[in-house]
């Protein structure tokens with residue numbers, strides 16, 4: 161497997177380098193081995209009870225009709241440009257095995273009596289509690305499960321020199337052959353970026369102090385200047401968008417792909 165395009169190495173740098181990439185090298189396929197590593201990174205994410213509620217169907221762009229992508233937001237042109245589409249789905253039926261999976265975690269000493277775990281607790285309390293929660297809450301848990309998996313998949317893709325973007329899809333999951341217990345959450349586009357990995361800089365976010373609190377909501381979690389300096393040094397924090405040449409880069413990309421400017 162070629163190792164070109166691999167820029168980010170350290171985890172700090174991988175997190176800092178990931179961007180939503182919307183221009184792809186349409187002509188360059190993604191190696192199956194890299195896709196496998198991306199999927200494995202997702203499988204290694206923390207999952208509720210390790211029940212296995214998150215999965216994905218990988219489709220190359222030439223294996224899917226334009227009409228099957230039409231139930232998406234109009235601005236999601238990246239679906240046309242990306243050589244690979246990964247349909248991340250949740251499977252609500254996975255929770256039927258929750259008890260069994262928790263017992264498996266006990267057998268490997270991940271869940272222990274030190275913390276009050278027992279087969280009786282699982283059978284009498286945990287499994288009935290999950291059932292009683294109902295589908296709406298269990299779908300929420302399934303979506304969180306998928307989110308953790310997708311985040312790891314995106315970081316692995318970045319580490320391998322690939323770009324990703326999440327995309328809304330309200331198409332017919334029937335085309336994927338998924339069982340009725342499954343729901344496609346979102347499509348992840350995947351491919352070698354046609355834009356630079358920096359993609360014009362890190363995108364704007366709400367301030368840290370608005371989002372993270374100490375003790376209670378409204379008391380910002382304190383930020384240390386040294387931590388900020390280290391994160392800059394290790395490239396978790398990078399130059400912010402828009403970099404001076406970004407508008408010109410977008411114009412060049414528009415020209416290359418024949419897109420409106």
Ligand SMILES: Cc1cc2nc3c(=O)[nH]c(=O)nc-3n(C[C@H](O)[C@H](O)[C@H](O)COP(=O)(O)O)c2cc1C
Nearest residue numbers: 178179180181233235236325326327328346362363
């Ligand atoms: C759940 C989710 C759904 C998203 N849906 C879309 C989408 O439909 N179309 C799109 O262009 N970007 C979508 N995005 C990408 C975000 O808009 C993106 O995070 C933002 O453009 C820039 O931030 P980033 O480059 O740091 O990722 C989605 C992201 C997430 C996590």
